[in-house]
């Protein structure tokens with residue numbers, strides 16, 4: 558499928574149908590590649606609205622975002638979205654990547670500032686000839702291509718935003734630059750997601766905001782993920798998983814239950830869909846799908 562004929566995620570969301578999507582990352586080696594494509598093929602029968610592939614902070618995996626999204630467009634029935642960041646790129650380089658994506662049949666792009674090279678929470682380094690903020694990247698993409706653009710949103714505010722109001726204004730800048738929808742960082746509490754939607758609507762940002770879901774499958778890695786996002790695990794979640802920390806199987810089962818309850822609350826409260834952070838595995842997402850009784 559050529560990029561201009563690929564469906565627009567913004568349009569699919571505006572139609573009001575529930576949107577279910579899966580996120581993958583470009584693997585570093587052949588074994589990772591094998592696991593990724595196995596998971597992709599196991600998740601394809603669930604008929605997601607779209608699947609997305611992240612963009613690495615640097616190094617060899619960056620080219621792979623174009624390669625993997627292109628292969629998804631060519632070889633599967635799924636609609637791919639490529640993440641793209643401002644990190645270390647001049648606008649000329651970004652223009653070339655956008656051309657490559659278009660040639661690969663990829664029309665939908667998630668425009669991000671990107672994690673700083675030193676990782677989340679470390680200082681941002683500007684690139685000469687590049688852009689500083691995601692809103693400028695959205696503006697650049699919209700002025701040079703006909704790509705459909707989504708952006709990131711943060712239920713508890715971005716870790717570097719001084720206040721929730723400042724965070725909401727950053728989102729408004731992305732919306733005004735032409736973004737058609739947003740996908741959130743993993744939601745830890747449904748009320749944080751509903752708060753984000755309310756803050757956005759109050760300042761006139763009325764595009765669909767899809768909540769991100771990452772089930773707790775492993776005690777240590779979940780703590781690390783939450784720490785990296787500059788947040789804390791909610792007390793009510795800790796009370797359920799702490800007693801199970803030495804029983805990995807029971808902890809995983811409880812993690813799936815917690816995520817399923819969260820998904821239910823989000824959908825019942827009006828979320829336009831769910832975006833699953835799969836970490837390139839399919840099992841947990843399939844289990845939550847089954848528990849939610851989502852039919853393909």
Ligand code: FAD
Pocket residue numbers: 610611612613614640641642667668669670671672673689690691692708709710711715716717718723724727728730731740741742743769
């Ligand atoms: P921005 O909207 O630019 O915001 C960054 C910070 O700057 C915020 O604190 C904001 O409040 C502030 N800000 C924005 N505009 C202004 C302004 N005009 N003046 C002053 N301050 C301003 N990272 C990757 O590297 N690769 C990925 O593939 C990737 N995928 C992601 C997918 C999702 C769904 C999410 C939620 C995040 C993803 N990230 C990814 C992480 C993301 O890039 C980082 O969290 C990054 O720090 C913020 O990105 P942003 O696009 O929201 O940036």
